[in-house]
Amino acid sequence: MKNLVLVTGSEGMIGSRFVELYPDRNSLHIPRQIEFDITDENQVKAIIKSYDFKAVIHFAAYTNVGEAEKQRDKKDGDCWKVNVEGTRNLVEAVKPYKNMVHFIQISTDMVFPGDKFDPGPYLENHPSETDSNRVTWYGFTKAEAERLVKKELGENSTILRLIYPVRAKFEGKLDYLRRPLKLFDEGKLYPMFTNQKVSITFIDEACHALDRIISGNHYGVFHASSSDTTTPHEVVSYLLEKVRGANDVVKATTLEEFLEKSGESALRYPKYGGLSVDITEHKLGMKFSSWRQIVNKLTSQGLGQD
Numbered sequence: 001m002k003n004l005v006l007v008t009g010s011e012g013m014i015g016s017r018f019v020e021l022y023p024d025r026n027s028l029h030i031p032r033q034i035e036f037d038i039t040d041e042n043q044v045k046a047i048i049k050s051y052d053f054k055a056v057i058h059f060a061a062y063t064n065v066g067e068a069e070k071q072r073d074k075k076d077g078d079c080w081k082v083n084v085e086g087t088r089n090l091v092e093a094v095k096p097y098k099n100m101v102h103f104i105q106i107s108t109d110m111v112f113p114g115d116k117f118d119p120g121p122y123l124e125n126h127p128s129e130t131d132s133n134r135v136t137w138y139g140f141t142k143a144e145a146e147r148l149v150k151k152e153l154g155e156n157s158t159i160l161r162l163i164y165p166v167r168a169k170f171e172g173k174l175d176y177l178r179r180p181l182k183l184f185d186e187g188k189l190y191p192m193f194t195n196q197k198v199s200i201t202f203i204d205e206a207c208h209a210l211d212r213i214i215s216g217n218h219y220g221v222f223h224a225s226s227s228d229t230t231t232p233h234e235v236v237s238y239l240l241e242k243v244r245g246a247n248d249v250v251k252a253t254t255l256e257e258f259l260e261k262s263g264e265s266a267l268r269y270p271k272y273g274g275l276s277v278d279i280t281e282h283k284l285g286m287k288f289s290s291w292r293q294i295v296n297k298l299t300s301q302g303l304g305q306d
């Protein structure tokens with residue numbers, strides 16, 4: 001069956017929504033992690049060889065940014081093994097069929113430093129960071145994976161970057177909006193940054209972009225993100241107004257104040273972030289929502305009504 005699509009990480013926060021929304025559910029091959037470990041080269045080769053895939057969407061990743069930081073520079077750590085070696089296994093397995101199989105790597109804004117020397121919002125063609133000291137270890141492993149995909153599969157591949165992905169409901173883990181909402185409900189919401197530039201990804205729109213990439217045979221680098229940027233303080237204030245009817249309840253702080261008090265690494269909190277979507281909108285013929293529209297749409301999908 002030549003319309004078969006292999007989805008790695010199909011039980012994760014983003015992959016599972018892709019599966020839910022994909023128009024032709026029967027054409028998805030979604031092995032569970034237990035039967036398909038991307039760090040197992042032989043398993044990966046066998047699966048790619050035994051089916052006639054038209055596309056591979058690679059969501060699977062080691063995504064715990066904090067834990068990844070503890071593995072910095074360790075190539076025997078899980079983060080490197082899953083994000084770099086796992087991607088390498090898939091890429092090597094696909095390479096002999098690269099003219100027939102569209103390989104799509106799901107990536108992140110964290111491949112960029114988001115600092116004042118190289119600030120966002122980043123265009124799709126902005127080079128990802130090559131100096132591991134300027135990004136998180138997680139971000140660096142994802143940037144290495146992007147380079148691998150580009151080097152080995154070139155024009156036959158696609159990279160789709162996301163930033164702070166959000167959806168209305170998912171039991172597996174909290175996201176950029178559901179976490180502060182839960183903390184607010186528990187009376188534990190911390191002050192939010194007023195001076196950090198971010199954008200957010202409506203996961204449903206990222207899935208729609210993927211549909212277009214696959215069905216329209218689009219290759220290259222794409223972004224899925226709100227069409228504008230905001231700050232954590234602004235977006236969470238708006239969220240609480242919309243979903244809880246609570247006005248002016250979010251305390252404000254600055255990134256610098258937080259970093260000084262917490263002793264956390266600045267790499268985890270890029271001050272000048274955000275992804276631009278202009279090239280993607282033009283190439284895919286679609287429009288991304290603004291961050292306010294995303295909050296509105298999630299609210300109408302029942303965000304915070306569990």
Ligand SMILES: NC(=O)c1ccc[n+]([C@@H]2O[C@H](COP(=O)([O-])OP(=O)(O)OC[C@H]3O[C@@H](n4cnc5c(N)ncnc54)[C@H](OP(=O)(O)O)[C@@H]3O)[C@@H](O)[C@H]2O)c1
Pocket residue numbers: 008009010011012013014015033036037038039058059060061062063082086106107108109142161162163164165172173
């Ligand atoms: N969440 C974000 O903030 C964010 C932002 C930008 C980009 N992204 C990217 O989007 C993609 C999906 O992220 P997500 O938030 O959906 O992640 P997630 O919820 O952590 O899901 C990751 C998935 O990968 C699977 N996985 C991990 N190691 C594996 C292995 N060795 N073999 C096979 N499967 C494995 C996990 O399975 P188990 O649960 O069984 O381990 C899980 O199903 C990732 O590539 C991530 O880098 C995420």
